[in-house]
Amino acid sequence: QVQLVESGGGSVQPGGSLRLSCAASGYTLDSLAIGWFRQAPGKEREGISCISFSDNYTYYSDSVKGRFTIYSDNAKNTVYLQMNSLKSEDTAVYYCAAQRYYCSGFRAGMDYWGKGTLVTVSS
Numbered sequence: 384q385v386q387l388v389e390s391g392g393g394s395v396q397p398g399g400s401l402r403l404s405c406a407a408s409g410y411t412l413d414s415l416a417i418g419w420f421r422q423a424p425g426k427e428r429e430g431i432s433c434i435s436f437s438d439n440y441t442y443y444s445d446s447v448k449g450r451f452t453i454y455s456d457n458a459k460n461t462v463y464l465q466m467n468s469l470k471s472e473d474t475a476v477y478y479c480a481a482q483r484y485y486c487s488g489f490r491a492g493m494d495y496w497g498k499g500t501l502v503t504v505s506s
Contacts, residue, residue, distance in 0.1 A: 385409040385481045385495040392477060392500030395469055401502060403464040405479030412436050412455055416482050417462040418489045419453065421475035421502075429475075430490035434462060437484050447473075469504045476501050 391403040405417060416435035422428040432453045433442040441453055452465040462479065477500055480493035 385415070387479050387481060387495055387497035389477065389479050389497045389500040392502045394503040394505070396506055397470055397504055399469050399504070400465070400467045401469065403466065403477055403479075403500060403502075405462045405464075405497060407460050407462070407481060410481075410483075412457050412460055412462065414483060416484060416486045416489060416493075417453075417455075418480045418482075418486065418493055419464050420478045420480060421473075422478070423475040426475075432464060433486035433489045435484065435486045440486055442486055442489075466502070469502075471504050471506075474502060474504045 386408045388406045389403060391401060395401055413436045416433055418430055418433040420428050420430050431444045431447045432451060434453045450468045455462045479497045481495040482493040
């Protein structure tokens, strides 16, 4: 019932920045929690950020805290992940995902997923 489309991935040098977008349809953001995940080949999926609108909550994993910012443009039903000070270890496919209402438990997985966008950080 929720469709998610990521965009904004690409190749960047260490220290650079990218902004990822997650466009949602099917529900308005005010009834959703939106999470960002990443997965590199051979590595486990990592939940790195989440935003929920019912309780005005944001979460960042230790690996991205202070470098990444999650925010929304609710008029566009879009959530963004601003990624600064990128490191080679940030290289991964990045996914946005959604569940109803709250971020609680999101790192175990969410109900709706986008197809992902590739971020490559290399010199």
